[in-house]
Structure formats: structure tokens, C-alpha cells
Amino acid sequence: MKNYSVILFVALFAGACAMTRKYQDPQHAIYARMLTPDEKNEINRTGEITKNIELYDPMDKNLWHGMLKGTLRILKTENPEVFNFVEIGIWVTLTRPKGQITTNYRVKDSTENDRQGNTLSKVRYYEGQAETYYLEKKCTSKMIDQQFIQHVEVFMDTALVMEYNMRVLDYGTPKSDSQKQKIVVGMYNEYFKGKLVRTKVYDNDGNLILESKASE
Incomplete structure (x- = not known):
């Protein structure tokens, strides 16, 4: 079953605050506020549903400055009033330059x-500056020797400053990526002005086994 909702973030936030203690992630409390009684019954009856959503804030002084769109996979738990929200498929945050309400997203x-x-x-x-957007972070993933590995690159002022690998320990368990158990494995490199300045090496269990600095 798939549903679709366009949600006003402000309208949900106040009510979600009271539900936060039920969920580790405050955003999941907001998701919970979106569910109708019929949807809750459907989840508890069938085990799960999917729901397309949009979250935005019409009270933002920049007028719809940000918008979050994506698909949720919502699964039942042992508590019929608490649900497991899993972001699946494509998720996009759209924005407009500050103060530029006529500019395209x-x-x-x-x-x-x-x-x-x-x-x-x-x-x-x-x-x-000048309504320009720069790459801040990039992540790619693949299976290596039956392990799910995420490769992360971090940028500052268009330059690569850090890259490392994360092994996702519970990749087979449905839950938000932010709630997954991850450890750093393999090479962890730091850069300055385009040059490698420090390398750390971690074993498959996330233990630091080697650290070195690049020679001047």
C-alpha cells in the first residue's frame, strides 16, 4: 500500500515534541504525527506500508526555503503505537538561495x-556566495567480501579534505541509515591544499592499527 502526503513541518513539530521520547530520532516523531488511524491499522494488519511525503516550512522568512521529499517504508513493531520508519529510494532536499523567493529550487x-x-x-x-552551491559531502556504497562498505568523501571550498570507509554492521536490518551501526575500516586519509597529510589504517573491527603523517 502506498500513500502520499504533503506536510507542513511547523504544524507537525509541536505535536511531535510530545512523542519524541518514543523515538530515538526526532524526525521519526514527526513521521509518526503524519500517520492517520487507517494507516496505523493497515501497518499493524499487514506489517508495513510505503508512503511518499514532502516536508516544508511555510513560515520560513525566505518563503519555502527548504523542502524534503522522499518515500518511507513504515513497519510495525511490538508496540502498536510505535513504528519503524525507513527512508527508501530517492530522498531530496530542495532549497532556494537566501532571500531569493523567485529563484528556482x-x-x-x-x-x-x-x-x-x-x-x-x-x-x-x-x-x-553569489547564490553558488558547492559540494560538501559525497558517499558511495558497495558490497566487498559480503560486507556493506560506504566510502565517504568530505570537501571544503571544493577541495577534498577527508575520505574514509565505513562498514555497516547491520545493513540487513531495516532502519534509517543514520541509526545503523557503523565502524571505520581500512584507510582514513586527510588532505590539506590537495596534498595527503595524514593516514590512519583501521582493521576490519574498527581498531586503529597504523597512523602516519606525510613528510614535509
Whole structure:
């Protein structure tokens, strides 16, 4: 079963605050506020539903400055009033330059997740001067020796400053990627002005086994 909702973030936030203690992620409390009684009954009867959503804030002084769009996989739990929200498929955060209400939306964050909520790919941008957006973070994922590995690259002023690998321990469990158990494995590199300045090496259990600095 698939449903679709366009949600006013402000209208949900106040009510979600009272539900936060039921959920580790405050955003999941907001998701919970979106569910209708019929949807809750359907989840508890069939085990899960999917729901397309949009979250935005019409009270923002920049007028709809940000918008979050994506698909939720919503699963039942042992508590009929608490649900497992998993972001699946394509999730996009759209934004307009500050104060530019007539400018078209631009992609600020784009994420692709699998059915278990694992991030397969992700790009994130930040707004610089003159309405320009720069790459801030990039993530790609793949299976290596039956392990789910996420490769992360972090940028500052268009330059690569850090890259590392994360092993997702519970990639087979459906839940939000932000709630997954991850450890750093393999090479962890730091850069300055385009040059490698430090390398750390971690074993498959996330233990630091080697650290070195680049020679001047």
C-alpha cells in the first residue's frame, strides 16, 4: 500500500515534541504525527506500508526555503503505537538561495537508499556566495567480501579534505541509515591544499592499527 502526503513541518513539530521520547530520532516523531488511524491499522494488519511525503516550512522568512521529499517504508513493531520508519529510494532536499523567493529550487542534498534504508549514494551541497552551491559531502556504497562498505568523501571550498570507509554492521536490518551501526575500516586519509597529510589504517573491527603523517 502506498500513500502520499504533503506536510507542513511547523504544524507537525509541536505535536511531535510530545512523542519524541518514543523515538530515538526526532524526525521519526514527526513521521509518526503524519500517520492517520487507517494507516496505523493497515501497518499493524499487514506489517508495513510505503508512503511518499514532502516536508516544508511555510513560515520560513525566505518563503519555502527548504523542502524534503522522499518515500518511507513504515513497519510495525511490538508496540502498536510505535513504528519503524525507513527512508527508501530517492530522498531530496530542495532549497532556494537566501532571500531569493523567485529563484528556482536547487538540489541541496540527494540520497538514494535501498529497501533496508542503507545509503547507496549521497551528495550534499552548501550555499556559498553569489547564490553558488558547492559540494560538501559525497558517499558511495558497495558490497566487498559480503560486507556493506560506504566510502565517504568530505570537501571544503571544493577541495577534498577527508575520505574514509565505513562498514555497516547491520545493513540487513531495516532502519534509517543514520541509526545503523557503523565502524571505520581500512584507510582514513586527510588532505590539506590537495596534498595527503595524514593516514590512519583501521582493521576490519574498527581498531586503529597504523597512523602516519606525510613528510614535509
